[in-house]
Amino acid sequence: MKSVRIGAGLGFYGDSWRPVRASIERGGVRYIASDHLAELTLAILQKDRQKEQSAGFARDAVPMLLDLWPLAARHGVKFVLNAGGLNPEGAREALARAFRDQGWRACIAVVTGDSVLQRFEALRGRGEALAHMDTGADIATVRDRLVFANAYLGARPIAEALAQGADIVLTGRVADAALSLGPIVHELGWRWDDWDRLAQGLVVGHLLECSGQASGGNFGSAGEWARIPDLLHIGYPIAEVFEDGTAVITKAPGTGGRISFDTLRQQLLYEVHDPHAYVSPDVVLDMGTLRLDDEGDDRVRVAGATGARRPDTLKVVAGYHDGWMGTGVIGFSWPDAHAKCVRSAEIIKGLMAERGWPAEDANIEFIGYDSLLGAHADPAHRDDLNECFLRMTVRTSDRRIAEGFGRLFPWLGLSGPPYAGGFHGIERAKELLGIWPTLVERALIEPDIEIDVEAVA
Known part of the structure; x- marks a missing residue:
């Protein structure tokens, strides 16, 4: 059965990309989905833009890609990131300039249209x-x-950018999980009205969107956190997603942290108001039918999510x-x-x-x-x-x-x-x-x- 492997990138503006290297080198990933925009990050970027009109994007994207792109290019890994913030074109201009200085080649896509002011x-x-x-x-x-x-856009423009040959997709404000769902739909050929598969993809994106939080970071209480091994070398989560929507969440071999039923359960409920109606631009997810099967050795199989028709409105x-x-x-x-x-x-x-x-x-x-x-x-x-x-x-x-x-x-x-x-x-x-x-x-x-x-x- 056809599948695609996606690795978590950053979980917020200023997060570390060091663990991403292991996902590329040893994790067999095809894509890195990197989330640079927490809910309040646009306010930070707006202050940057008030000082300098060419700013307004997540500045960590350029040094991250300068560090990781040679390795990613050798392994055929593409990046999807919302580091465009309030100025996606400015982000691409800065990245393109840095790549040209290095003599590197890449197709860089920009997704715009989220700004509605x-x-x-x-x-x-x-x-x-x-x-x-x-x-x-x-x-x-x-x-x-x-x-x-800015409106929260969905995964469809990301999938379309990849279909047009992009190696790097820079977006502004999109739903966090869309950074993973876009590559999944592009690679596996899902329909945009296949609500159950889209719901599974949304679960995967939600599990990956907070970097190390699904692999043992920020985990547990009452001493449980202390039993997570080797946080110094934590591995970010990786998802292998299959055509039927099932997925296995794991991490790169030899990295620290833990992928387990409990670490994923905690991340699954993060920022969720109604588990039976988790609303995204692409699908409404019901987690009540979801199954997490811990297979051991840092592998958890995820299946059974159900989805309902996407909403007629977008959050702004x-x-x-x-x-x-x-x-x-x-x-x-x-x-x-x-x-x-x-x-x-x-x-x-x-x-x-x-x-x-x-x-x-x-x-x-x-x-x-x-x-x-x-x-x-x-x-x-x-x-x-x-x-x-x-x-x-x-x-x-x-x-x-x-x-x-x-x-x-x-x-x-x-x-x-x-x-x-x-x-x-x-x-x-x-x-x-x-x-x-x-x-x-x-x-x-x-x-x-x-x-x-x-x-x-």
């Missing part, structure tokens, strides 16, 4: 409310502050200017470390009140006590902490207040509670971008999708 008024004119998915709020409340808006994530953030951090040692942080927070709030500095929002956390667990932190040992750090942030529409906020903290070093330390300088104000998720009819977006394949020589 310039079409917002036209979309509203066509009856699209663009209301906030979670709150129902009117887009008019942020319309004049919008700086980007827009970003808008949402003020400025000021930050201050200071730490204190035992005794009474937590109490000192509480008193310091009261002093900072008093200083803000004296200056008449309003804040639309504020956050106070005590690192070493509740910065991760929040309200679930156990107070039993709160008063016996060896050390505790106060971290305060404020959100304000006034940049000057955000800039001045961090300057309130150094004074505490000599005029606040005793045994302060860990002060690491005054942080500059940071621009905040809010996120606006909404839904748009796919028929109003897909006609504008374009695929352009360029031979670099």
Whole structure:
């Protein structure tokens, strides 16, 4: 039975590509599906683009491919990556320039059409409310502050780019799993209305999209994580997908980490609200019929997923200017470390009140006590902490207040509670971008999708 092997690339902007080398050398992969765009990454790329118009893409794509392409080319491995971000053409230009400098050849495809900001008024004119998915709020409340808006595209343009001979496919915003589903459909010839097979492909893409998280990284609790072998040399997951939709998840021989029923089960439920209706642009997946059969030796067979017709809408994530953030951090040692942080927070709030500095929002956390667990932190040992750090942030529409906020903290070093330390300088104000998720009819977006394949020589 015909099959194709796909390896996981990055799981986020800034992730390591070192384990990808083993997948190419020893994992028998034909494709690497690399996910550079977490939900909030577009906000980071927008800030880059505000500083430099030619930016706006994931900058790690170029050094990654410069490092891996000679090996990939020898093994006949292609790359699919969403590193185009807000500027796919800019990403290709940077990559093509780097390849030409090395004298390398490759066909690089760019998929565009996900950016819809310039079409917002036209979309509203066509009856699209663009209301906030979670709150129902009117887009008019942020319309004049919008700086980007991108739809989650599916796997079809990726498959079409590969059919046109692309060695590297650069996209903007696509569904994470589409990076794997596109090559699967291209290689195995599945129909775009074969919902059960597409559902299986979606499962595979979902298992691969977070790099080492499916192979033992970020896994388990209560000591289970410590039994994962050799995280230093973790192998990223690899999927061998067969024509009938079944798949085997494994990793390259000789690598660390673990592929097991439990590691895959944890990744399978990651970011899933309804396991019986996991919605993607290509298919709606029901995980309730899925089977994970652990065959041992870092091999798990995946089968039985069922799918329903794809949705008529596509998710769009827009970003808008949402003020400025000021930050201050200071730490204190035992005794009474937590109490000192509480008193310091009261002093900072008093200083803000004296200056008449309003804040639309504020956050106070005590690192070493509740910065991760929040309200679930156990107070039993709160008063016996060896050390505790106060971290305060404020959100304000006034940049000057955000800039001045961090300057309130150094004074505490000599005029606040005793045994302060860990002060690491005054942080500059940071621009905040809010996120606006909404839904748009796919028929109003897909006609504008374009695929352009360029031979670099």
